[in-house]
Amino acid sequence: MMGDAIGAANAPLPPSRGVLYGVGLGPGAPDLITLRAARLIERASVIAYPALAGADSFARAIAADLIAPGAREIVMDVPMSTDRAPAQAAYDKGAAAIAAALDGGQDVVCLCEGDPFFYGSFMYLFARLSGRYDVEVVPGVTSITACAARAAMPLAARNERLTVLPGPLSEDELRARIADAESVAIMKVGRHLPKIRQVIDALGLTDAAVYIERASLPQEVVLPLADAPENAPYFSMILLTKGADPWL
Amino acid sequence: MMGDAIGAANAPLPPSRGVLYGVGLGPGAPDLITLRAARLIERASVIAYPALAGADSFARAIAADLIAPGAREIVMDVPMSTDRAPAQAAYDKGAAAIAAALDGGQDVVCLCEGDPFFYGSFMYLFARLSGRYDVEVVPGVTSITACAARAAMPLAARNERLTVLPGPLSEDELRARIADAESVAIMKVGRHLPKIRQVIDALGLTDAAVYIERASLPQEVVLPLADAPENAPYFSMILLTKGADPWL
Numbered sequence: 347m348m349g350d351a352i353g354a355a356n357a358p359l360p361p362s363r364g365v366l367y368g369v370g371l372g373p374g375a376p377d378l379i380t381l382r383a384a385r386l387i388e389r390a391s392v393i394a395y396p397a398l399a400g401a402d403s404f405a406r407a408i409a410a411d412l413i414a415p416g417a418r419e420i421v422m423d424v425p426m427s428t429d430r431a432p433a434q435a436a437y438d439k440g441a442a443a444i445a446a447a448l449d450g451g452q453d454v455v456c457l458c459e460g461d462p463f464f465y466g467s468f469m470y471l472f473a474r475l476s477g478r479y480d481v482e483v484v485p486g487v488t489s490i491t492a493c494a495a496r497a498a499m500p501l502a503a504r505n506e507r508l509t510v511l512p513g514p515l516s517e518d519e520l521r522a523r524i525a526d527a528e529s530v531a532i533m534k535v536g537r538h539l540p541k542i543r544q545v546i547d548a549l550g551l552t553d554a555a556v557y558i559e560r561a562s563l564p565q566e567v568v569l570p571l572a573d574a575p576e577n578a579p580y581f582s583m584i585l586l587t588k589g590a591d592p593w594l
Numbered sequence: 595m596m597g598d599a600i601g602a603a604n605a606p607l608p609p610s611r612g613v614l615y616g617v618g619l620g621p622g623a624p625d626l627i628t629l630r631a632a633r634l635i636e637r638a639s640v641i642a643y644p645a646l647a648g649a650d651s652f653a654r655a656i657a658a659d660l661i662a663p664g665a666r667e668i669v670m671d672v673p674m675s676t677d678r679a680p681a682q683a684a685y686d687k688g689a690a691a692i693a694a695a696l697d698g699g700q701d702v703v704c705l706c707e708g709d710p711f712f713y714g715s716f717m718y719l720f721a722r723l724s725g726r727y728d729v730e731v732v733p734g735v736t737s738i739t740a741c742a743a744r745a746a747m748p749l750a751a752r753n754e755r756l757t758v759l760p761g762p763l764s765e766d767e768l769r770a771r772i773a774d775a776e777s778v779a780i781m782k783v784g785r786h787l788p789k790i791r792q793v794i795d796a797l798g799l800t801d802a803a804v805y806i807e808r809a810s811l812p813q814e815v816v817l818p819l820a821d822a823p824e825n826a827p828y829f830s831m832i833l834l835t836k837g838a839d840p841w842l
Contacts (some may be wrong), residue, residue, distance in 0.1 A: 381632060382625040382734060411731045461739040469748040483743035487628060491709040494730035500717040505763060510756040
């Protein structure tokens, strides 16, 4: 018994499990990263991020200047498809690689565009890993307030409501929701732009709407909705306010 | 003519006007300030901020460690009152002091809790000054995503809608809006907590709701709504999601 106890004391302790950090990076400008997120990224020896459909990772590009040389990078190649199974498999595989690093006692910093819990793909890793590991989420600046800042458009004050709608919703649903709303932010405009413009036009609200793409980046575009281009990128948004008196 | 021209060339140029920065500070933790906001605050020779009802300014407290010694501080004492005239007068006075600094060629950094255009009092300064001066808004982390991070509660994914409601709305309106929503964030809960709880209870959604006060601060509270305290501070929020499958 004595020998056993001494043996147990001398055996190397299993490493304590690492922590998974889901870190919001904000809308795209590297200096809209928070101080906390910047510190976590600079110190990370393992980072993870999604890359959509074989393209370079937008999340990695935002954080590029902060990533330590020699940090290990877990890249999740997420196909863009209406069929969810391929993306699900990519997150399964990414979660397994992250879990292995956490089991080995390493912290993992997962880079997330915008905010991790606001239309972010980090939610899929959170669903897979939060039951088994410590997960800490660092909130980030969302595209909504970044777009409002660049459009010089106050979003909501006092007792006003704000409604956030994804662009892929059906024409009928968009019409009903926008008609019923005060301030509206429409996310993920992309190829849904013609449909959304038609709905807003029919409601007579075009003059109250602004189109923004790639807010805070050098390629940023801010235009009245009436002047929006024919083709919108995925990272585009429409903001619409029905004009409460902003004086007080 | 010659003399006139020489005289004009020798006369001191009027200083170019300063720029007003509306700087979002995030939910309260000083390291949830963005790198851009931190740099602007550190370099500011004139800062401005509201202080509610004679209390210490929450905005100033968040940024305190970044404010340069010797910076001039323009404090706007905003009374809490349902009558808007006293607050309006406070913003008039603050705007005049800021305008004088801008006319003198100084930039002014206005400190804003959360995000300046998301239920922020900066909107009242923006309404008064943006017609005459260059104003730049730096977005910040909103209380909504900060609360979601602390409650470990993904807010919205894929094609889900998010509805932001102020707590002072009437019981009937809250009931109708929450019933019709997918994910809901209720801001400014404070003394409206009993009314909001009653509405959420009646809708059978209490188990889906989380109460959060002072997210990201040392005094933070995160509780199932059923366990929320009797008295909620102004900076409290309820998040409610109707539970879409978070797996993908």
